[in-house]
Amino acid sequence: MQIAELSVLLVWAAATALTIALVAFAVDLGRRTEERVEARAEAHAEARTPVAVGAASSSGPAPGAPAAEPAAPRRRAAGIAMSTTWLGTALLLVAIVLRGLAAGRTPWANMYEFTLVGTFMALAVFLGLNVRRDVRFLGPFVAGLSVLFLVLGLNVFYVAATGVQPALQNYWLVIHVGVAISATGIFTVAFVASVLQLLRDSRDSGAPYLQRPGFRWLDRVPAPMSLEALSFRLNAVAFVLWTFTIIGGAIWAEHAWGRYWGWDPKEVWSFVVWVVYAAYLHARTTRGWDGRRAAWFVVVGYACVLFNFTGVNLIFNGKHSYSGLDAGTTAG
Amino acid sequence: MSDKTTYRPEGIHDAFTEGGTPADRPADTAARRPTPPALGWRGMLRWTWRQLTSMRVALMLLMLLAVAAVPGSVLPQRSQDPAAVLEYLGDNPTLGEWLDRFGFFEVYSSAWFSAIYLLLFVSLVGCIVPRTLSHARALRNRPPKTPVRFGRFPATASATTTASPDAVVEAAATHLRGRFRRLPTFRVDTGSEEPRLGRPATRTVAAERGYLRETGNLLFHLALLGLLISVALGQLLHYRGQAIVTEGRGFANAVVDYDTFDKGAWFQPSSLVPFSMTLDDFHSEFASDTVAFAQARDFTADVTVTEPDGSSHPEEIKVNHPLTVDGAKIYLQGNGFAPELTVTDSEGQVAFAGRVPFLPEDQMYTSRGVVKVPDVSPGQEQVGMIGYFLPSAVVEEDGSARSVFPQPDNPLMVLEVYRGDLGLDEGVPQNVYNLDTANLTPSVDEDGETIKLLVRPGESVELPDGLGTVELGEDVPRYVALDLRHDPSLTFVLTFSLLALGGLAISLFTPRRRVWVRSWETTDDDGRPVTRVELAGLARGDDAGLQREVDAVLAAILGETDPGPDPGQDHSSTPRRTTGTTTATED
Ligand code: HEM
Numbered sequence: 001m002q003i004a005e006l007s008v009l010l011v012w013a014a015a016t017a018l019t020i021a022l023v024a025f026a027v028d029l030g031r032r033t034e035e036r037v038e039a040r041a042e043a044h045a046e047a048r049t050p051v052a053v054g055a056a057s058s059s060g061p062a063p064g065a066p067a068a069e070p071a072a073p074r075r076r077a078a079g080i081a082m083s084t085t086w087l088g089t090a091l092l093l094v095a096i097v098l099r100g101l102a103a104g105r106t107p108w109a110n111m112y113e114f115t116l117v118g119t120f121m122a123l124a125v126f127l128g129l130n131v132r133r134d135v136r137f138l139g140p141f142v143a144g145l146s147v148l149f150l151v152l153g154l155n156v157f158y159v160a161a162t163g164v165q166p167a168l169q170n171y172w173l174v175i176h177v178g179v180a181i182s183a184t185g186i187f188t189v190a191f192v193a194s195v196l197q198l199l200r201d202s203r204d205s206g207a208p209y210l211q212r213p214g215f216r217w218l219d220r221v222p223a224p225m226s227l228e229a230l231s232f233r234l235n236a237v238a239f240v241l242w243t244f245t246i247i248g249g250a251i252w253a254e255h256a257w258g259r260y261w262g263w264d265p266k267e268v269w270s271f272v273v274w275v276v277y278a279a280y281l282h283a284r285t286t287r288g289w290d291g292r293r294a295a296w297f298v299v300v301g302y303a304c305v306l307f308n309f310t311g312v313n314l315i316f317n318g319k320h321s322y323s324g325l326d327a328g329t330t331a332g
Numbered sequence: 333m334s335d336k337t338t339y340r341p342e343g344i345h346d347a348f349t350e351g352g353t354p355a356d357r358p359a360d361t362a363a364r365r366p367t368p369p370a371l372g373w374r375g376m377l378r379w380t381w382r383q384l385t386s387m388r389v390a391l392m393l394l395m396l397l398a399v400a401a402v403p404g405s406v407l408p409q410r411s412q413d414p415a416a417v418l419e420y421l422g423d424n425p426t427l428g429e430w431l432d433r434f435g436f437f438e439v440y441s442s443a444w445f446s447a448i449y450l451l452l453f454v455s456l457v458g459c460i461v462p463r464t465l466s467h468a469r470a471l472r473n474r475p476p477k478t479p480v481r482f483g484r485f486p487a488t489a490s491a492t493t494t495a496s497p498d499a500v501v502e503a504a505a506t507h508l509r510g511r512f513r514r515l516p517t518f519r520v521d522t523g524s525e526e527p528r529l530g531r532p533a534t535r536t537v538a539a540e541r542g543y544l545r546e547t548g549n550l551l552f553h554l555a556l557l558g559l560l561i562s563v564a565l566g567q568l569l570h571y572r573g574q575a576i577v578t579e580g581r582g583f584a585n586a587v588v589d590y591d592t593f594d595k596g597a598w599f600q601p602s603s604l605v606p607f608s609m610t611l612d613d614f615h616s617e618f619a620s621d622t623v624a625f626a627q628a629r630d631f632t633a634d635v636t637v638t639e640p641d642g643s644s645h646p647e648e649i650k651v652n653h654p655l656t657v658d659g660a661k662i663y664l665q666g667n668g669f670a671p672e673l674t675v676t677d678s679e680g681q682v683a684f685a686g687r688v689p690f691l692p693e694d695q696m697y698t699s700r701g702v703v704k705v706p707d708v709s710p711g712q713e714q715v716g717m718i719g720y721f722l723p724s725a726v727v728e729e730d731g732s733a734r735s736v737f738p739q740p741d742n743p744l745m746v747l748e749v750y751r752g753d754l755g756l757d758e759g760v761p762q763n764v765y766n767l768d769t770a771n772l773t774p775s776v777d778e779d780g781e782t783i784k785l786l787v788r789p790g791e792s793v794e795l796p797d798g799l800g801t802v803e804l805g806e807d808v809p810r811y812v813a814l815d816l817r818h819d820p821s822l823t824f825v826l827t828f829s830l831l832a833l834g835g836l837a838i839s840l841f842t843p844r845r846r847v848w849v850r851s852w853e854t855t856d857d858d859g860r861p862v863t864r865v866e867l868a869g870l871a872r873g874d875d876a877g878l879q880r881e882v883d884a885v886l887a888a889i890l891g892e893t894d895p896g897p898d899p900g901q902d903h904s905s906t907p908r909r910t911t912g913t914t915t916a917t918e919d
Contacts, residue, residue: 161623
């Protein structure tokens with residue numbers, strides 16, 4: 001029992017570290033916005049060329065080199081933000097491991113645990129991306145969503161650590177649910193990129209609301225084109241994982257429930273998610289449907305992912321749960 | 333966003349640089365024309381076909397499919413829970429009737445849902461067949477000729493070296509082909525050019541990789557088609573039977589031995605292999621810790637299977653571990669208690685003796701069962717009983733009883749007794765788990781309260797109103813609800829799913845790239861002879877790894893051809909290199 005309590009404490013600690021990261025990321029983005037604006041003004045005063053170089057290279061192999069250099073010494077906030085994100089992620093990992101020890105099984109068998117591991121995956125994807133390229137502009141949003149998910153998990157979905165019913169005692173729990181959580185984590189980061197793409201694109205094309213000074217930070221995020229490329233790459237990986245989740249789920253259902261597909265609400269919504277992201281991939285290659293419109297598919301798809309996780313568990317549940325007779329159907 | 337499409341070099345016009353898809357283009361032209369051409373019915377047909385196989389329509393159908401799937405998760409479905417559908421119809425008579433008329437209680441077999449996915453697959457075939465043909469042609473194509481200018485390509489690199497242009501080309505080609513002769517990474521052509529644009533004669537390399545990308549994409553779509561056909565065949569050929577078996581008893585794999593039996597339209601009776609099975613033992617485990625008190629932990633059925641040839645072998649069935657016998661799978665779907673009851677009527681005749689399955693109604697296995705005793709001695713009233721079986725009974729002070737644990741630690745049977753005409757002689761089938769008490773008289777005490785008989789295993793108790801006695805057997809046998817399924821398509825369903833997954837991964841993660849190298853002899857600033865090397869790269873779609881690929885080729889050229897810094901020579905003989913988008917080439 002003590003291990004379980006320690007795990008909860010660590011989740012709170014992780015949420016705290018991520019809150020600090022959120023603030024630091026926001027400060028960083030705000031500061032850099034001011035610098036950017038100053039730099040722009042200077043550049044205009046001197047010559048027109050440097051701006052053009054800075055803008056063009058944002059999609060090239062050496063992003064923003066000229067613009068980033070003067071700002072570098074003052075990005076202390078970003079450094080704090082990254083360290084606290086690493087810290088929060090590490091704390092969360094320990095919390096998850098302890099949770100598994102307390103329950104004596106893989107720590108992703110219920111909503112609370114799914115929330116923890118999904119949040120961890122999103123953070124890990126964000127940190128992993130950062131090793132290869134600078135995507136710190138995603139930081140405030142990834143950290144913000146993570147804090148939100150963790151606090152929701154602790155307050156709404158929490159259940160005590162314990163074993164699972166016979167239908168869940170299977171290595172497919174590890175594979176199927178594990179892959180589903182990874183896909184969800186990656187979809188989350190891709191969603192952030194697509195939302196930023198939409199916002200930046202709207203601001204660039206003069207949406208009045210987004211011209212307010214409060215949205216100046218949007219100039220600091222990469223151009224819509226490279227956000228869209230980032231989002232696509234993540235969504236492609238997550239889509240393959242999701243496809244595997246569905247196939248794995250069907251194999252497991254064949255073992256546990258005696259049919260590989262039965263249009264149970266969870267299956268329906270997994271299918272809906274899959275079809276929406278398939279539509280996204282087709283939209284990207286259809287003239288007139290790429291760019292902004294494709295990004296909206298990501299928003300809809302991610303909404304379906306969230307609904308599949310929360311709504312389907314909370315609203316449609318009940319039919320299947322514990323009727324001692326049908327032990328097989330309580331896995332929902 | 334059309335400006336985001338890849339840079340299109342002069343002189344190369346194919347699907348790679350156009351960005352679109354072969355099937356997409358004609359359809360798009362058609363889509364731009366809002367009105368169908370007045371070409372008679374043939375023109376109409378062709379126009380409709382083009383519309384249907386366009387990517388735009390595929391996209392609409394996909395979205396429609398997603399939307400159409402949703403109501404089935406909101407409304408109860410007949411195939412899953414017919415009772416919930418009846419309840420819904422009772423609660424919402426008008427709306428329910430309309431919903432029913434439009435198939436909202438059988439969404440996934442409704443005409444509209446089927447129409448959407450069938451149209452989608454027709455569209456897919458129309459899309460994939462021409463693509464497969466053009467891909468088969470493209471597979472024999474050579475990489476496109478080296479473009480004249482490299483300056484505006486998304487990835488470029490250049491350097492000077494002391495190696496000869498021939499050696500440069502050789503090194504580049506070896507690197508691009510990769511380690512495996514049979515499976516080259518790049519398809520590579522080497523060539524030479526006449527002097528041109530102020531350049532002397534040059535050697536060139538043109539290379540292309542990623543033909544597998546389209547192969548994967550086609551494999552994926554074809555596998556989806558295979559999946560659909562396999563699932564449909566499974567629906568037609570399968571059978572499924574359900575049986576309740578108590579400990580020590582068995583059943584045979586024959587249609588008559590099942591309590592319920594479904595089969596597909598093409599079901600072959602020969603697929604029903606006549607084995608038989610007995611349930612030797614059933615045991616269950618439940619958690620007894622406070623956190624998860626009484627949660628199920630394990631169910632195991634020990635059975636003996638007897639094959640048609642008479643041989644028999646012991647087996648085990650668990651939740652998640654179905655037993656496979658002769659191509660059929662047997663699942664453990666439920667379990668409960670089947671107490672042995674004997675009813676003796678007032679004449680002393682045994683009117684009923686048998687095991688009665690009681691259905692668990694809660695986590696503590698409080699189970700409900702019905703006993704119908706129609707075969708009483710002539711002139712006697714028929715008897716019906718509604719019973720509750722409590723595996724671990726606690727009797728409260730007010731006489732009420734409840735079960736506190738699912739295991740049979742302290743079993744108790746509570747019976748309510750009815751008499752009258754059970755209505756079994758009319759020949760109308762009745763639910764064995766239900767007693768219609770409308771025409772029966774309950775046994776009551778002086779206060780008019782229904783009498784509840786308490787019977788423990790091994791006890792015999794007098795029935796009220798002089799109806800006789802009821803005896804509960806000493807041992808309480810367990811029963812299991814078994815589900816037996818045979819679906820010959822399973823292997824195909826799995827194979828096509830995995831092919832689809834593989835095709836998808838290949839098509840999404842195979843980079844599609846072209847790399848060109850040009851090399852010629854020139855002189856450096858000091859007038860010494862050197863070899864100039866220039867590279868350009870182009871990718872289909874966005875590709876973060878393109879520059880790295882180009883750089884790797886350059887590194888290979890310099891690494892393999894550079895003789896190494898010679899102490900006798902000055903610095904200018906060591907390779908000088910520049911890479912990246914900003915590299916300018918002299919034109
Ligand atoms: C059952 C319906 C369908 C599903 C679930 C589906 C799913 C997918 C998925 C997941 C991809 C991503 C793979 C990739 O981007 O390479 C894809 C690509 C593609 N699909 Fe489909 N598809 C369906 C129907 C169709 C139809 C009807 C067409 C033709 C009108 C079509 C044409 C294509 C094309 C051309 C691509 C490749 C896009 C590219 O160039 O990268 N698909 N499909």
